Amino acid sequence: MTTATIPPATTRRRQRFNSAYLYVAPSLLLIGVFIAEPILRSGWMSLHDWTVGEDTHAWVGLGNYTELFGDERFRNALGVTGLYTVVVTAGQVLGGLALALWLRRTTWLTALLRSAFFFPTVASFAVVGVVWKFLLDPQVGLINGWLGEVGVTGPSWLADTGLALPTVMAVGIWKGVGFSMIVLLAALQGVPVPLMEAATLDGANRWQRLRAVTLPEIRPALLFTTVISTVTSLQLFDLVYVMTGGGPLFHTESIVTYLYQRGFVEFRLGYASAIAWVLFLLILAVSLIQLRIARSDDDQ
Amino acid sequence: MTSETLARVEAPAWLPGTLKIFKNIIRYASWGVLILAAAATVLPFVWMIGVSLRTPADLYADPARLWPGEWSVAGFHAVLTQLPFARLAFNTFVFAGGTTILLVFLDSLAGYALARLKFRGRQAIFIVILATLMVPFQVTIIPVFLTLFDLGWLNTFQGLIIPRATSALGIFMLRQFFRTLPAELDDAAHIDGANSFQIYWRIVLPLAKPALASLFVIQFMALWNDFLWPLVVSSTLDMRTLPSALTLFSSQSGVDHAALMAGAAISLAPLAVAFLVAQRFFVQGIATTGLK
Numbered sequence: 234m235t236t237a238t239i240p241p242a243t244t245r246r247r248q249r250f251n252s253a254y255l256y257v258a259p260s261l262l263l264i265g266v267f268i269a270e271p272i273l274r275s276g277w278m279s280l281h282d283w284t285v286g287e288d289t290h291a292w293v294g295l296g297n298y299t300e301l302f303g304d305e306r307f308r309n310a311l312g313v314t315g316l317y318t319v320v321v322t323a324g325q326v327l328g329g330l331a332l333a334l335w336l337r338r339t340t341w342l343t344a345l346l347r348s349a350f351f352f353p354t355v356a357s358f359a360v361v362g363v364v365w366k367f368l369l370d371p372q373v374g375l376i377n378g379w380l381g382e383v384g385v386t387g388p389s390w391l392a393d394t395g396l397a398l399p400t401v402m403a404v405g406i407w408k409g410v411g412f413s414m415i416v417l418l419a420a421l422q423g424v425p426v427p428l429m430e431a432a433t434l435d436g437a438n439r440w441q442r443l444r445a446v447t448l449p450e451i452r453p454a455l456l457f458t459t460v461i462s463t464v465t466s467l468q469l470f471d472l473v474y475v476m477t478g479g480g481p482l483f484h485t486e487s488i489v490t491y492l493y494q495r496g497f498v499e500f501r502l503g504y505a506s507a508i509a510w511v512l513f514l515l516i517l518a519v520s521l522i523q524l525r526i527a528r529s530d531d532d533q
Numbered sequence: 534m535t536s537e538t539l540a541r542v543e544a545p546a547w548l549p550g551t552l553k554i555f556k557n558i559i560r561y562a563s564w565g566v567l568i569l570a571a572a573a574t575v576l577p578f579v580w581m582i583g584v585s586l587r588t589p590a591d592l593y594a595d596p597a598r599l600w601p602g603e604w605s606v607a608g609f610h611a612v613l614t615q616l617p618f619a620r621l622a623f624n625t626f627v628f629a630g631g632t633t634i635l636l637v638f639l640d641s642l643a644g645y646a647l648a649r650l651k652f653r654g655r656q657a658i659f660i661v662i663l664a665t666l667m668v669p670f671q672v673t674i675i676p677v678f679l680t681l682f683d684l685g686w687l688n689t690f691q692g693l694i695i696p697r698a699t700s701a702l703g704i705f706m707l708r709q710f711f712r713t714l715p716a717e718l719d720d721a722a723h724i725d726g727a728n729s730f731q732i733y734w735r736i737v738l739p740l741a742k743p744a745l746a747s748l749f750v751i752q753f754m755a756l757w758n759d760f761l762w763p764l765v766v767s768s769t770l771d772m773r774t775l776p777s778a779l780t781l782f783s784s785q786s787g788v789d790h791a792a793l794m795a796g797a798a799i800s801l802a803p804l805a806v807a808f809l810v811a812q813r814f815f816v817q818g819i820a821t822t823g824l825k
Binding site: 251252253254256257259260261263264266267268269270271272274275278335345346348349350351352353354355356357358359360361362363364365366367368372373374375377378379381382407411412415416419464467468470471474475478489492493496497502505506509510512513516517520 | 563567568570571572574575576577578580581584592593595596597598599639640642643645646647650651652653655658661662665667668669670671672673674675676677678679680695696697698699701704729730733754757758759760761765775776777779780783784790793794797800801804805808812815816819
């Protein structure tokens with residue numbers, strides 16, 4: 234009722250300030266201060282010899298990066314992380330796909346089994362790591378206890394240089410397979426029933442239906458869970474930190490474990506920032522390649 | 534179509550019946566394998582509870598046993614006295630709960646504006662927010678650590694909570710959801726004299742309850758379980774959260790297994806209960822955002 238009395242000047246001012254900005258301001262401020270600016274600053278720091286406690290931070294250009302590529306320990310971490318990522322992503326996606334296909338229909342039994350396979354996803358890496366560390370313990374662990382029952386002396390899984398990484402990988406797959414299963418189950422519910430019926434009528438057997446109908450229909454979800462698995466595997470840290478601490482003899486040291494060591498134990502922040510940026514570029518490159526492969530398949 | 538070619542070879546009369554039996558055996562056997570696999574998947578958690586209730590002597594005497602031969606609550610007693618456990622649980626609740634409440638509120642505000650309000654730069658802001666999703670957390674953690682140091686926020690609740698109080702993923706998820714609500718709702722409310730905040734608070738938020746619940750549940754889970762962030766920001770035991778304290782506790786020499794597993798069980802309990810009660814929101818949240 235007062236709008237008629239508002240002078241034109243006020244309306245102009247109201248146009249100039251749009252209250253919509255107030256809604257995005259808090260989030261934008263936080264993203265700016267705690268994400269956007271730190272990204273740029275970490276790039277800047279990676280070009281310096283930036284050690285905590287020293288007064289000056291000398292400009293070294295790409296020095297940290299060139300040092301990094303000659304660094305045996307970093308190359309080892311790259312190899313460990315790469316191997317872990319390939320094996321764990323394949324295990325999670327293929328395992329998740331198998332489970333999703335198998336538990337596709339909803340009955341009380343499949344609902345129960347789905348919950349069981351999904352449950353490790355809910356637990357923290359800290360809990361999971363601590364439990365597995367002692368489950369695999371040569372003296373008190375259940376695994377070697379059971380092996381002992383059948384007359385086999387179990388190895389010390391996490392102290393053996395050949396076994397430590399495969400063991401951590403197995404735990405990684407166990408932890409994440411339920412996630413892929415859930416994403417793929419959701420996608421499977423979206424496969425049109427008439428399409429499947431038509432394929433069945435045309436005489437396609439199970440295997441043919443899977444290859445010709447189901448897999449193409451759930452492609453976006455397969456791609457999504459592959460990218461997510463890859464990106465999270467490349468950032469492997471918690472599990473290694475808790476289970477092995479990177480050992481034995483660096484055999485499970487991942488990129489982020491090494492970053493933590495250089496950055497937060499030795500406080501060489503410039504060098505650690507360079508590691509972070511290499512990781513960032515690696516993640517970017519791998520995701521782009523995966524998306525690219527997916528797209529070129531579409532063109533065929 | 535293939536029946537014509539097959540018809541030329543006469544199948545023995547017993548074959549179909551035998552094949553059917555074989556098929557059934559395979560079917561039941563594979564279900565059996567699947568059930569065993571599911572049991573194996575939750576076995577570590579069952580063992581965790583078992584060990585938490587055993588005495589050291591009982592554990593060392595027979596590690597192959599899943600369940601206590603001799604029951605004891607000494608492990609729970611030990612972890613509650615050796616660690617400031619109440620304090621750690623309180624910290625974890627304040628960190629995960631406080632951050633999640635703030636985050637859902639701020640993300641819903643931003644998501645609402647990006648989905649339903651018109652303003653200059655809307656598209657650009659949305660793209661900037663999405664772009665930050667590409668950057669791994671490890672890239673920002675060192676500068677953020679220095680910023681918190683400058684602010685004097687290291688080892689404080691505000692240092693733990695404020696930097697995490699918004700999430701690009703949450704803004705994105707809620708924006709997508711808010712866009713699915715019909716625009717006529719806003720128009721009708723406008724005509725009735727509601728301003729944009731009233732529309733947000735009274736109309737959009739109530740309709741978005743399932744999406745908000747999903748976001749809440751997965752963020753709470755992610756923060757409750759978060760490891761690297763609280764590890765870096767907190768430095769004294771009384772400011773630690775359960776995951777990092779548990780890890781430090783586990784690396785002490787001569788650690789009591791029952792106490793450690795009791796600690797693990799207690800840190801898992803709230804999420805396990807939440808999962809059993811609100812499984813739907815866990816599943817929806819994870820299926821829509823890909824956060825784990």
